[in-house]
Amino acid sequence: MKSEVIERLRKDILAMEGFKLTDESKRLKLDLGPMTAAFPGETFPCGAVHEFLSATKEDAAATTGFIAGLLSGLMRDGGICLWISTRRTLFPPALRLFGIDPEKVIFIDLSKTSDILWMVEEALKCEALAAVFGDISEIDFAQSRRFQLAVEHSRVTGLIHRYQPRNMGTNTFVARWKISSLPGTLQDGLPGVGDPSWRVELIKIRNGRPGTWVMQWANGGFRHSRRRAAATAHKPLQKVG
Amino acid sequence: MAGRFVVIWFPHLTTDRFISRQPELKDMSFVLAAPERGRMVIRAASIPAEASGITSGMVVADAKALLPSLVVIDDRSELAGKLLAYLAEWCLRYTPVVAVALPDSLILDIRGCAHLWGGEQVYLKDILSKLNNMGYDARAAIADTIGAAWAVCRYGKVSPFVDAGAQLEALLPLPPAALRLEPATLQRMQKLGLYRISSFIQMPRNVLRRRFGPLLLERLDQALGQLKEPIEPIRPVEPYQERLPSQEPIRTATGIKIALQRLLETLCKRLVMEGKGLRKAVFKGYRIDGKLQQIEIGTNAASCNVDHLFRLFELKVTTIAPALGIELFILEAPVVEDLSKVQQTMWQSGREQADKKIAELLDRMTARGGMDIIHRYLPAEHYWPERSVKVAVSLDEKPATAWRTELPRPVHLLPVPELIEVAAPIPDYPPMLFIYKGTVHKITRADGPERIEQEWWIENSLHRDYYQVEDDKGARYWLFRLGHYDEGDPQWFIHGFFA
Incomplete structure (x- = not known):
């Protein structure tokens, strides 16, 4: 009885804070395990912009893997995704491992960084897309607000990968993630490298609870590992320049 | 269907050009001359020079004898063609079909154009006054055929407008030269006393053909509109x-x-x-x-x-x-x-509206960033990693073969494999550690090797033995050894990063 009241009040507060639950059709169709509890309303915030930080090439690859996992959930019913970047090293066949048809991803490869903000914003305004990935290192508050306004209207999910960002000012993104790779888990004695395994840090989440989890990608879905999240020492984000 | 043509004649095309460039030449007698068979021959003469009896085709020495103060300027043979091409380009504002008629005329097909200026009188006046402002002496005539317009433009004395179907009346008082004939034919006509078109147009056709050749009949028919005369527009007309x-x-x-x-x-x-x-x-x-x-x-x-x-x-x-x-x-x-x-749906998504929106978004992006920024990839039937994808030629092209998923492929592939230093214990084993960009990575786990042979019919090089390795921090790499272990000192490369 009491818990029901609290639950209802919580939802009211979320609504007052301007948080809008996405309708059923646009939700992430992917089981994120215990991570779901961290999100507002216990649903992964679609129709918002997420940022992912990475400092090294290895972390960038891990982040790409995690993003590809999320994208597979967003593109499940035949949606198209735009992948906007300047120096793309993504190898399209690898997306197949994460359950994405590589031909459903349209790559926008730019030579100048100046156009990328315009391109991402324009893409976020297009409601026909399932998701937009952008490789943007530097972004200021004003531009992040433009992104936010765009997705509020179109309900497109934006995933921004920030590789070696120089300044980490405030922005309007709904969540800030940091993914790093972890040694794979295999039963003792078995050779090989096993499934991809990541330490997923949710540094910031609006209306939610930040946390750290260990996630694996196996059999076309995320698998939560009960292994201690702090398996590797936490390294603060490397400042460059 | 009857045509309607304007022929513009520039009597002093090249000299006008020199005057507009060097205004001090305006009142001077000058000629443009070029060497021909070892002597300087006049190609064009200015108006004051013409008044002294100097015409093109004269030898400069003769002209100098007539007028010792004559200024001689070297002629460039391509100048007239260039000027006409430029003027033809300029005339495109009056009609889409403009042709150059060397050495000194332009032909405009004006069907359906003159009324936009409010009639042929205004139209022609507009063209001529603008050309005059540019410094060109120009004469023009409008007629149903190119031949008639050409004739009236050069030799007409009454009106530059030949009414529809009235070519014959307009041509009758003109000299035979108005029919664009060869000099030899003209000379023969002169000798026979045929000074006007009216004096021979009534003659039987076979007589004319026997005496003056088939060209005369052809020119007559063209001028009268009985034979179509093709023109070559400087710009092919776009259908849309x-x-x-x-x-x-x-x-x-x-x-x-x-x-x-x-x-x-x-x-x-x-x-x-x-x-x-x-x-x-x-x-x-x-x-x-x-x-x-x-x-x-x-x-x-x-x-x-x-x-x-x-x-x-x-x-x-x-x-x-x-x-x-x-x-x-x-x-x-x-x-x-x-x-x-x-x-037709683009990606079988069954959402035409959505596909249209995406296509429009991509159009905006290409308009801003250029045509070559959009890429889509399809599987190609090659094992060699660099060749295993091909760029789709269109947005709705579908994969012809399935993507291969049975073997691991890195999410990040380096455009060019980079050389690394390794310590490998025994042949055909993954390395124990490798040095990439000054950092030592200790390898704890590895999978492989996966041997990929070079396709000898495309390129000649050694095979690669790929290993998927994981270092002590959990980062995963795609390494390969080039060639066999026993061939001296094999080289190792890093080719990608796994998620």
């Missing part, structure tokens, strides 16, 4: 083209946008009626000073949506420099496709 001449020169961005909007509306209306959409469009502005400004857009799918096309152009309108003003706008659609193609 809209024109908008402006009363006053347009200088503002707003004005240009209004012109663009109007042209797009008329063009798209026509495209919709024919069930077509454009893939490429060119918007041209002809400036007062004779320069051409143009912007071009391309679309990823055939489109006849005015708003969308306008937005694509809008991104580039700022690159048009109107200078003193633009007096003619032209919108062309060089590439047009059937619109029904759009109705």
Whole structure:
């Protein structure tokens, strides 16, 4: 009885804070395990912009893997995704491992960084897309607000990968993630490298609870590992320049 | 269907050009001369020189004897052609079909054009006064055939307008030279006392043919409209083209946008009626000073949506420099496709509306970033990693073969494999550690090798043995050894990063 009241009040507060639950059709169709509890309303915030930080090439690859996992959930019913970047090293066949048809991803490869903000914003305004990935290192508050306004209207999910960002000012993104790779888990004695395994840090989440989890990608879905999240020492984000 | 042609004749084309460049030549007797068979022959003479009896074709030495103060300038043989080409380009504002007739005339096909200026009188006056302002002495005539217009333009004394079907009356009082005949024929006519067309036009045709050759009959028929005369327009006419001449020169961005909007509306209306959409469009502005400004857009799918096309152009309108003003706008659609193609779904998603929106978004992106920024990949039947994907040629191309998933592939692939230093214990084993960019990575786990042979029919090089390795921090790499272990000192490379 009491818990029901609290639950209802919580939802009211979320609504007052301007948080809008996405309708059923646009939700992430992917089981994120215990991570779901961290999100507002216990649903992964679609129709918002997420940022992912990475400092090294290895972390960038891990982040790409995690993003590809999320994208597979967003593109499940035949949606198209735009992948906007300047120096793309993504190898399209690898997306197949994460359950994405590589031909459903349209790559926008730019030579100048100046156009990328315009391109991402324009893409976020297009409601026909399932998701937009952008490789943007530097972004200021004003531009992040433009992104936010765009997705509020179109309900497109934006995933921004920030590789070696120089300044980490405030922005309007709904969540800030940091993914790093972890040694794979295999039963003792078995050779090989096993499934991809990541330490997923949710540094910031609006209306939610930040946390750290260990996630694996196996059999076309995320698998939560009960292994201690702090398996590797936490390294603060490397400042460059 | 009867034609309507304007022939513009420039009696002093090259000398006018020199005068406009060097105004001090205006009242001087000067000639343009070029060497011919070891002597200087006059190619063109200015008006004062002509008044002293100097004509083209004379030898300079003879002319100097006539007029010792004569100024001789070297002639460039290609000058007349260049000038005419430039003037023809300029005349495109009056009609889309303009042809150059060397050495000194232009032919304009003006069907359906003159009424835009309010009649032929105004039309011709406008052309001639503008040419005169540019410094060119020009004469012009309008007739149903090129031959008649040519004749009246050079030898007509009454009116430059030949009424429809009245070519014969106009030609009768003119000399035979008005028929564009060869000098030998003209000489023979002169000898026989045929000074006017009226004096021989009644003769039987077979007599004329026997005496003066078939060219005379051909020229007569062409002038009278019984034989069609082909012309070669300087610009092939685009089938999908809209024109908008402006009363006053347009200088503002707003004005240009209004012109663009109007042209797009008329063009798209026509495209919709024919069930077509454009893939490429060119918007041209002809400036007062004779320069051409143009912007071009391309679309990823055939489109006849005015708003969308306008937005694509809008991104580039700022690159048009109107200078003193633009007096003619032209919108062309060089590439047009059937619109029904759009109705087919792009990715079998069954959402036509969504596909259309995405195509329009991609159009805006290409308009801003260039045509080569959009890539889609399809599987290619090659094991060699660099060749295992191919770029899709269109947005709706579907994979012909399935993607291979049985073997691991890295999410990040380096464009070129980079050399690393390794310590490998025994042949055919993954390395124990490797050094990449100065950092030592200790390998704790590894998978492999996966041998990929070079396709000898494409390229000749050693095979690669790929290993998927994981270092002590959990990062995963794709390494390979080039060639066999026992061939001296094998090289190791890093080729990618796994998620």
